Amino acid sequence: MFFYVARQPILTQDKQLFGYELLFRDGPHNAFPNVTSDEATLRLVEGGEFNTGIRQLTDDHHAFVNFSEQAILEGLPRLLPVKGTVVELLETIQPTEQILAAVKALKADGYQIALDDFEYTPEWLAFLPYVDIIKVDFRALNIPQIRQLLSNLREFKGQYLAEKIETPAEFSQACKLGFSLFQGYFFARPEMIQRRALNASQTVCMQLLELSSQPNYEVNAIVALIERDISLTYKLLRFVNSALFKRQSEIQSIHQAIVRLGQSEVCRFTALMATATLAEGKPDELIKLSFVRARFMEQLALSNQAYGADSTSAFLTGLLSKLDAMMDNDLSAILEGVAISSEIKRTLIEGKGPLSFFLKVCEAIEASDWTKIELFAKRLRIEANTLVLYYHQAHIWVREVGRH
Known part of the structure; x- marks a missing residue:
């Protein structure tokens, strides 16, 4: 079983690599999978972070990952490392008080925040102090509209990223407008990356989910199940090491990892594993x-x-x-x-x-x-x-x- 991800480079004005936008793919062909944005993000996080590590997919550069409103409110970005992760708020997200509170919390934790395909409305002004990067789609807006957008955002102190730059003229124009980051086919089309993913038994995942959801939480039973599955063992250890938890000491055993997490986070971990529809099969x-x-x-x-x-x-x-x-x-x-x-x-x-x-x-x-x-x-x-x-x-x- 393989895990597939496309990555498109994001460059600076002098065409130095700043980071990559990561996009989940369900096969070796570089096409958007037939899944919802939430499922794509979930599978990118599960496959990218728990199998190989997001930092490996970006060669230690910034990782731009899209998140929907639901994913932001559920705290899904916190499964990724703080260092180098840029949390992209999809353009479909509405600037509600709940989202603002979630963005403030992510920013306080040390994550960088980006607004994807940004279109101005006054409600977004309250977000600007917590935003690092605003992405502007050069295919969706013409130059006068982009100038007006930048004028409306005079108080913004972060960086502007020009998306879908396809010609030298567009790159030059974006530089003149004050953009400092750039992404598009002019630089590179999304590049496919293939990594071998470990299979976690769907049956074991469901048993774990059932056990971790019971009022009489039995740690030893959960430990026994996880010890039977090499994939779950590896992913559990990566989960414990995610930004959700501030480790106080090194992990010596699966039992210690389960105790460290506590019932609610064990339940969350098993739900993530089950929802990601990991392949079922006999171990090789x-x-x-x-x-x-x-x-x-x-x-x-x-x-x-x-x-x-x-x-x-x-x-x-x-x-x-x-x-x-x-x-x-x-x-x-x-x-x-x-x-x-x-x-x-x-x-x-x-x-x-x-x-x-x-x-x-x-x-x-x-x-x-x-x-x-x-x-x-x-x-x-x-x-x-x-x-x-x-x-x-x-x-x-x-x-x-x-x-x-």
């Missing part, structure tokens, strides 16, 4: 291998407590150890925005620490390298056959999990 061999590693490393930590490895961290390390193969990307890039402990990151990226030894044991057993297996068994002070038995038991556990 890479995912099965991740499950086996997770269970094996957890049991290894429990039976060798003197070795100094935490069992929950061991489980999470094994679960995430094949993400690079699943997502066709470097582990350091994948884990950049994920809320896990530095110990786990060091293990997966640098191969250092007690957990990296457990991972090497996994690899030796998977390769049937008996020389290494016997060497590792001596270090753990157990029989080599016992070590292999643990791995076999992990396989049995994975089969049992798959039946439920």
Whole structure:
């Protein structure tokens, strides 16, 4: 399963890259998908932020993302990182008191605000102190209308962005009018980006939604469900690390992440996963291998407590150890925005620490390298056959999990 997004560059007057507008696509063809604007935004946020990270899609430049009135009021922008995110208010949004309050709150959090395809009415004047960028459509308005618009906005202290610039003459005219940012086919057509997305079981999502909505909230049951799904584990950790939450300490386990979120945010997370209609299907061999590693490393930590490895961290390390193969990307890039402990990151990226030894044991057993297996068994002070038995038991556990 792949995640598709189109991005169109936004440039400065000297034609330096300022950022990209990101547009959800439902396939490799660069055409607007047959979905509502709300669904397109939801799937862009879910796929872009929880799979790869918005900053990777924009090469660490500004990310312009469109939001409808409903999305703004529901706080959807806060699922994206504060740094570099430009929240675009769609032209269909009405300048109500509710929207103004939401914009003020987003601005206070550190987000940049843009008004898309702006058309002047006096009600928008109250928004100007909180707006960073006003986008003007050069196909919708002629030059006299644009001059009048700019005259009405004399108090605006931010930047003007000229949209749909298609010729050198339009670019020159926009510069003379005082525009400092530019977007359009004159510079570049939207470029398609394809990223491999992880599948989260729709059935598990619905079970999670049901559990998280119950009055008698059972944390352990939710943890058990999420631990069965590598995609949900990864996306949960990205969710915990989103701008909605100010992390006080590193995440050591899925249980800690669930407790940190609290019931309302767990419910929100599961609703997002279910609504985004993630593909349903049996896990492939890479995912099965991740499950086996997770269970094996957890049991290894429990039976060798003197070795100094935490069992929950061991489980999470094994679960995430094949993400690079699943997502066709470097582990350091994948884990950049994920809320896990530095110990786990060091293990997966640098191969250092007690957990990296457990991972090497996994690899030796998977390769049937008996020389290494016997060497590792001596270090753990157990029989080599016992070590292999643990791995076999992990396989049995994975089969049992798959039946439920």
